[in-house]
Amino acid sequence: GALVYQYPRRTICKSGTSMRMECQAVGFQATSVAWYRQSPQKTFELIALSTVNSAIKYEQNFTQEKFPISHPNLSFSSMTVLNAYLEDRGLYLCGARTPGLGYEQYFGPGTRLTVL
C-alpha cells in the first residue's frame, strides 16, 4: 500500500530559530508532493506544491525564503521552517501523489511544530 512517513512527529523550537522536517513515500513514487499546514483555526493551508520536472510552486502568503523545500527524488521531500515564530505553529502535513494511484494525495502523520 501507499505509505507516507514524516519525521519528526513533534518538535519544539525557540522563536527565531529554524527547523527541518522530512517526508518519505514508501511503496510508490511520489511524482508530486504537497506541503500543508493545519492549525486549529483553519483547515488545510497549502504551502507549496512540488512536482517532478517542474519548479516548486508556492501559494500566496508562503515563500521559498521562509519555507524552502527540497524534492531530490521520487520518494523524499523535506521542508524547513526558517526563523519560526508563534504564527508558524501547527501540524505540517506532507501529501504525496502518483498517477498510478489516482488523483488523491496520501498523507503522512504530520510534524507538529511548537514555537516557544
Place this chain on the structure above:
Amino acid sequence: GDSVTQTEGQVALSEEDFLTIHCNYSASGYPALFWYVQYPGEGPQFLFRASRDKEKGSSRGFEATYNKETTSFHLQKASVQESDSAVYYCALGGTNAYKVIFGKGTHLHVLP
C-alpha cells in the same frame, strides 16, 4: 476559484444511527472528488474517490455519489459506530490536477 463547502461543522449521533455529511463543490469540468478521515494525532487518511458523474465511491461502510447536477458528494453511512468518531474532510482535485482543495471538515461524535 475551485472550492468545497461542508455545511456541518459538528455532527453528534448515537451508535447505529444513519449518517449524512453534506459536501458541495464549485469547480469547472469534472474534478475528482474525495473523502478523507482524520483521527486525533494523525494525518488525514484517504477514504475513497469518485471521478465522474453518478459514480459511487465507498470504503469501510461509507459511501458517496458524485452528482454533477447538484454539485454534491455527500458522505453517508447506514449505521455508525463509536469508532467512527473523527473529522471528515471532503476534497476535490482542482483544475490543476496536482492540487487538492479541502473543505473545512465535519467533526463526527458518535455516542455509545
